[in-house]
Amino acid sequence: KNEVEQSPQNLTAQEGEFITINCSYSVGISALHWLQQHPGGGIVSLFMLSSGKKKHGRLIATINIQEKHSSLHITASHPRDSAVYICAVGRTSGSRLTFGEGTQLTVNP
Amino acid sequence: DTGVSQDPRHKITKRGQNVTFRCDPISEHNRLYWYRQTLGQGPEFLTYFQNEAQLEKSRLLSDRFSAERPKGSFSTLEIQRTEQGDSAMYLCASSPPLGKGSYEQYFGPGTRLTVT
Numbered sequence: 001k002n003e004v005e006q007s008p009q010n011l012t013a014q015e016g017e018f019i020t021i022n023c024s025y026s027v028g029i030s031a032l033h034w035l036q037q038h039p040g041g042g043i044v045s046l047f048m049l050s051s052g053k054k055k056h057g058r059l060i061a062t063i064n065i066q067e068k069h070s071s072l073h074i075t076a077s078h079p080r081d082s083a084v085y086i087c088a089v090g091r092t093s094g095s096r097l098t099f100g101e102g103t104q105l106t107v108n109p
Numbered sequence: 110d111t112g113v114s115q116d117p118r119h120k121i122t123k124r125g126q127n128v129t130f131r132c133d134p135i136s137e138h139n140r141l142y143w144y145r146q147t148l149g150q151g152p153e154f155l156t157y158f159q160n161e162a163q164l165e166k167s168r169l170l171s172d173r174f175s176a177e178r179p180k181g182s183f184s185t186l187e188i189q190r191t192e193q194g195d196s197a198m199y200l201c202a203s204s205p206p207l208g209k210g211s212y213e214q215y216f217g218p219g220t221r222l223t224v225t
Contacts, residue, residue: 004151031212041146041198043216086151094207096142096165097214099151 003027006087006100013107019074021103023087026068030093034061034072035086037102043086046072077107111135113203113217121223122191129187130220134203141184142214143176144200145169152200158184191224198222 005024013019023032034046047054047061049070054061058077063070074081084104088097114133122128134141139160144152155174157165160181170176173191178184188195198221202214 033213035216041200041219041221043152043200043202043219045213045215048213088151090212093212094140094204096154096157097144097152098154099144101149101151 002100003098004087004089004100006103008103009101010104011106013077013105015078015107015109017077017107019077019081019105019107021072021085021087021105023070023072023100024068025070025087025089027089027091027098029089029091030095031090032063032070033088033090033097034070035088037084037086046085074105079107079109082106113201113215115199115201115217115220117220118218119221119223121225124191124193124224126191127187127189128191128222129185130199130222131183131185132201132203132217133183134201135205135215137205138203138215139181139206140204141178142202142204143184143186144202146198146200146219147196152198155186155199188222191222193224196222196224 007022031050036044049063058075060073084102086102087100116131141158143155146152156176158178173189176186198219200219201217204214
């Protein structure tokens with residue numbers, strides 16, 4: 001069993017829909033990261049969380065430390081949100097990241 | 110642009126050849142990470158430097174792989190006697206010193222290696 005599990009693996013939505021991507025992990029962590037990867041490979045950090053909730057524009061990330069679970073929500077989805085979203089955890093501050101397999105999101109106009 | 114840079118962006122090589130990749134982190138970031146990502150998978154950790162010291166290596170990093178960061182600035186990753194299974198995207202990330210800002214990792218654009 002992977003230390004970081006994401007669901008779903010693939011997600012197709014219509015423009016404007018509310019989207020949720022889930023991440024569960026099985027180890028103690030100092031922080032959880034949500035990353036976005038576009039075709040071509042470049043990875044952009046969206047959020048780093050150690051507790052609670054963060055919001056940036058139409059993106060919201062939450063984490064429940066007790067349940068070892070995090071969600072990434074996208075409100076009013078847009079075709080430009082189409083990308084792979086990756087959950088990653090760091091077990092100690094500054095340590096290497098362990099990644100989930102990613103969720104391929106496609107938002108159709 | 111003052112982000113993490115990687116060179117080359119793409120490399121096609123024949124099986125058995127040696128290849129070397131370079132990563133230039135964000136200036137003043139003393140921590141540098143190498144990851145490998147195969148198609149359809151999340152990245153996997155290869156190795157980690159703090160300044161010039163290589164502090165951690167994954168078991169994925171076989172004897173054919175070596176990484177250096179000689180002056181604590183840029184880093185190189187060399188693969189000797191490449192195999193087709195080495196075909197992947199090689200990602201570099203950097204992070205500021207502990208206690209000096211966010212622990213986020215900033216990723217470079219990656220080097221895509223194809224071994225034929």
